[in-house]
Amino acid sequence: MPPVAPRSGDAIFANVERVNAELFTLTYGAIVRQLLTDLEEVEEVNKQLDQMGYNIGIRLIDEFLAKSNVSRCNDFRETTDVIAKVGFKMFLGVTASVTNWDADGTCCSIVLEDNPLVDFVELPDNCQGLYYCNILSGVIRGALDMVSMKTEVTWLRDVLRGDDVFELQVKLLKHVPEEYPYKDDE
Amino acid sequence: MFDPPNSPKRKLAKDKERESDMEFKKPSLKRKIQNPKDKTKQLVRCVNDSHGVIDRQWLDGSTVADTTKVFGMAAIYSLYIINKSGGLIYYKDYGSAGRMDTNDSLRVASLWHSMHAISQQLSPVSGCLGIELLQADTFDLHCFQSLTGTKFFVVCEPGAQHMENLLKFVYELYTDYVLKNPFYEMEMPIRCELFDINLTQAVQKDRVAFLGR
Numbered sequence: 001m002p003p004v005a006p007r008s009g010d011a012i013f014a015n016v017e018r019v020n021a022e023l024f025t026l027t028y029g030a031i032v033r034q035l036l037t038d039l040e041e042v043e044e045v046n047k048q049l050d051q052m053g054y055n056i057g058i059r060l061i062d063e064f065l066a067k068s069n070v071s072r073c074n075d076f077r078e079t080t081d082v083i084a085k086v087g088f089k090m091f092l093g094v095t096a097s098v099t100n101w102d103a104d105g106t107c108c109s110i111v112l113e114d115n116p117l118v119d120f121v122e123l124p125d126n127c128q129g130l131y132y133c134n135i136l137s138g139v140i141r142g143a144l145d146m147v148s149m150k151t152e153v154t155w156l157r158d159v160l161r162g163d164d165v166f167e168l169q170v171k172l173l174k175h176v177p178e179e180y181p182y183k184d185d186e
Numbered sequence: 187m188f189d190p191p192n193s194p195k196r197k198l199a200k201d202k203e204r205e206s207d208m209e210f211k212k213p214s215l216k217r218k219i220q221n222p223k224d225k226t227k228q229l230v231r232c233v234n235d236s237h238g239v240i241d242r243q244w245l246d247g248s249t250v251a252d253t254t255k256v257f258g259m260a261a262i263y264s265l266y267i268i269n270k271s272g273g274l275i276y277y278k279d280y281g282s283a284g285r286m287d288t289n290d291s292l293r294v295a296s297l298w299h300s301m302h303a304i305s306q307q308l309s310p311v312s313g314c315l316g317i318e319l320l321q322a323d324t325f326d327l328h329c330f331q332s333l334t335g336t337k338f339f340v341v342c343e344p345g346a347q348h349m350e351n352l353l354k355f356v357y358e359l360y361t362d363y364v365l366k367n368p369f370y371e372m373e374m375p376i377r378c379e380l381f382d383i384n385l386t387q388a389v390q391k392d393r394v395a396f397l398g399r
Binding site: 058059061062063065066067072146147178 | 270315332336357360362366
């Protein structure tokens, strides 16, 4: 059977069921507010958002693979390209771009110009350490974990903190291929 | 919709069954020879009970019980889903041909997981991702492995078509009804009713599509 061609982010986005963007923004805002009330510490909230994102990412990756028909990526460059062009488009409806590759090809930045999570949001003074969209970094980390890549995802620029765009740094730590435990007697 | 057992119509059908049974011993062969415009040979209804026995009633009242398959359409014997560590998380059989008790199904799943992994090492070609098709005398086994390591495989009759599409569709159902269920724990056995319902519909749709002809 000939391999099915991967679908573009736009095509998939047009076909999936969508929810009202404001409902999405409001729900996310409510989650962050509640976490702040419950946990009080901004660092704790950042960690929780990352953990929640991780739990989403490990499940989201299968849906992404099923709906987009992407084949195995040959290197990390392709991976981040696919995340930015197809992944973000499919799930958030926005296209991101990939820049700032380092010499090894293991570290890059994903730049988001527009982000539906932060519509209508302004960070107050007492929450300046908060990474409001930290769920996204968890999602990427979780998703890549399930396809055997250990990564570290951090925010470099954040519009809510005064920058002009959102910039996520994605760093590949190592590949952990699934290995059949041949030597489990030792 | 179904005639009660003692209705006159059904009794008549039973009498006719004896003679028409002989005629329909090899349903697939007879089907080709039949004149498609012969209205008396039109299929009136087809009752498929949960054990895969198909009871067909024709317009002229004759019936035939066929335990194997629908005309021209491949029958699926069973469907398995294995998690990335090789544990069976879902097993469904369609008909008595594929039926296995729990222990056997667990054994088959682990066996397949190991064979799949070993085949990657055995392959003379590098970059082998595992067994996709196993063909035997009495069955075919089609396997699809997602990039996350979850394997979906179906045991079906030899020469079954479009099983890869079915497996991809099952993968989509898995991502929708299993993974999006917040109470489903990853890698654990699947106990999601919506998944079962949609899966049955998907498989039935494939079988029913050919009954109308």
